[in-house]
Every structure is written in structure tokens, then in C-alpha cells.
Amino acid sequence: MSALFRHLPSMDRLLRHLADDPELSALPRALVRDLADAFLDLLREEIRAGAVRDESDLSMERLLPRLLAFVRRGARPHFRRVLNATGVVIHTNLGRSCLAEAATRAVTDACRNYSNLEFDLSTGARGSRYAHVEKLICRITGAEAALVVNNNAAAVLIVLDTLAKGREVVVSRGQLVEIGGSFRIPDVMRRSGAELVEVGATNRTHLRDYEQAITENTGMLLKVHCSNFRIIGFTKEVPLEDLVSLGRARGIPVVEDLGSGSFFDFRQAAGLSLEEPTVQRTVASGADIVTFSGDKVLGGPQAGIIVGRAEWIDKIKKNPLNRALRIDKMTLAALEATLRLYLDPERARAEIPTLAMITAAPNELRAKARALAARLRTALAGLAGVRVAPGVSRVGGGSFPEFDLPTSLVELTPAAPVRAENLRQALLATDPPLVGRVERGALMLDPRTLRRDEFPLVAEALAQGFAAATPNPDNP
């Protein structure tokens, strides 16, 4: 075995071969050297494990294709594009919302060039970065004032910190949600220095529960949207209007954290029975402050949008935390472009990918599924059975939990020896990676979250995936 180690190619030899490859020769030398090093480590590991039979296995002729593939794979950027075939539109792990074309153009423009980010072009003096979107947000939502911070978690934090530090915040027990990751309403409240006063039972909270909890130290009545779960059965929630009347009577601000706030009325405009209040309706109900995400159902960049009464928003703007939570110019550019689309709801629906995907019509999805299936039958001839089957997609992002969107799936049943689960795993390493789900021994691809211009990439990823998932007798 130790004799085999002497037949390992030298680092210099590997580097010379890599320099001959036109694609790889453009890579940073330090990166190529690290990868060649890792490749040699891998070979040593294989010798130790007895996987290398004789010195011919270590000839450059045998090694070169592996070396090139290894370096190509290792040199890819870590953060990259993925094909989302899951049908989950706002997929938290896959980047939530894709931006509209107008928004991506605005981002490019904002980051390639100087801009009037904090410069007032009418006076030539310093301006405010928030002025660019505040009017638009107010115009769309009907709110008096608005502010944008890094994300909705930051929005909730700064609202609590400004209005309720050292004071009591009354919340229904049924709304103490955990959003995922480590964002839990009670924890955020503790961080902000507010004291949580839970009222009601998990399934039922009455107005009198809030009334009885109010003391001279109550700083806020808070309503949190149950984004990612549903309480069903014997339940009762206090309508926002009733909380607002109570707050008004006692001089206490009422805040609603909507989570995934929507400007778009899915029921009215798209006939979907998504029973969620829009931001406009929540503002009209009289809430003093409403917070929501920019990259959930809104379909814009990551941001936390705070709207409400000017007296409170002004206080929040002056909070020193605001500087720490502020948005950058790329976000601002993407947000303004997205908001402008909302001035015409039909345009918003057509051009904001999140809205377009949620409202895609069943016959449109069927046609897409058929087109994808036809392409895959040609590309994967003999490798898999391909058919179109009815299924369901999800909105995701903690929005509209348990709500099924009917869709048409492309169902791939791999021919032996490949198994659907191995294929699913192999597809995580293709270029680009393709994320799907396995059901009933088949890989399911939902065309709702794939653009037609991505179909060739899907076919390419699947071809790579099948090659990788097929057991190779030469290379066990």
C-alpha cells in the first residue's frame, strides 16, 4: 500500500494540467491550489481505504477527468442559483421571493452607480433614504406614515423598543408564535425590554381578557398574525376593530404584526379563497402600527415595513436602533421598483413573480407541466417514466398555512437501478442544483415555481442527476 503513495502525481503536475484547461485557468491560483491539495488528500484517503488497486489507477490519464470535475465543482461559488421545483412559492430556504424584472434592473443601477440615496436633488442638501419609498407605501396602504427596516423581525423589535420598553405588552396566548429559526415573539419582547402579559387561553381569547390585563403600565396591545399555523375548532380571536376601540378608550397604541402582509386582494382579484386581510384593510381598521415583511407575499426584497400613525412612526424613526437596522441601497431600489408595480394591481400580478406564481391558473399550470414533461421524455428517454398528475402547491413563507393551491405535477419514476430518493439527492449537486420532492417512489416537479425559460436547465440538471445516481460498476 505504501508503495502506491509514491505513485501519486505531484502538486506541480496537477497544477500544470489545470492551467491547460481554458475554463479553470481563469480561476484564482490560490483557490485552484487548495482544490488540488484536497484532491490529493482524497486520493490518499482512497489508498488507505484500499480503493486503489494498482498504480495504473493513479495514472494521469485515469485521474485527469476526475481532477477536472473535482476542481470545477469545488470552484463554484457557494451561494448560487437553485431550480425550485417544490411548488412552495415563498420557500424560506430557497431565498423566499424572486424579484420582478423592474426591481432587478433598479438594483443593478443602484449598485453600479452613485445615487441620490441620502441627497435631496431639489435642494442639493442632505436627504433621507426613507423619503424615496415613504410616500409610495402610504399611497398604497392608506397609512399616515411609513418606515422600512432590515426585515420584519427588526420591525417588531424596534416597534417594541420604542413604544413599550420597560412597559407591559398585552398579547393573546394563542399568538405567541415561533416563526422559525429562533424568532419567537416572547423572546423578541424580552430583548426589547418589554414585559409580556399573556391573556386568554391557547384557543380562545375574549375582549374582556385584554381589558382586565390593562394597568397604568400597559404600553401596547399587540396582535400577532398566526402565520405558520392554524388554530381550528373551538376558537375565538378578538377582531382588530374591537382591540382598536379598547386601545382608543384607554389611550394605548394597538399594534399588529401581520408577518406576511399582502397589498393584493387574492380573493377579489384572483378568486382564491385566501382569507387574509390585506395591509390596506388592517390599516383601515384603525391599528396604530402595522408591520410586515417585504419578501413574503409582497414579493419584494428582504425588508420590514412599518406603517401607521405619524406620531408613533416619528418616534420610531428617531430611535437609535433605526440606524443599526436600516436598509441598504440595493434593498431600497428593489423595494421602490416593486412598490411602483402595485400602483396598478394587474401589473403587480403579472410582473411580480410571487404574485404571478400564487395566482397561476390551473390550465396554465397544466400546459406548463405538459411542456416540461414532453421535454423530459425526449431528454431522459428510457431513464424514467414521465407523466403529468394532479397535485398541490403551497404559498409558503408562513403565509396561508394549510391552504392547498391545485397544480399539475410532472411525475418522474426512475427506471431501475436508480431510485427516486437517490435521484433527489444527486440533484442537489447538479449545475444548477434542482430541488424537488419524492412521493410514491417518484420525483415530483411542480411547474408553478419554475419559469419556462428554466426548463432547459431542468432537463440538463436531470441528465446530470441520472448520471450521478446510476451505480457505476467501474467505480463502486
Ligand SMILES: *Cc1c(COP(=O)(O)O)cnc(C)c1O
Ligand atoms: C415572518 C414573520 C416575522 C419575521 O419576518 P422576517 O421578514 O422574516 O424577519 C415576524 N412575524 C410574523 C408574524 C411573521 O410571519
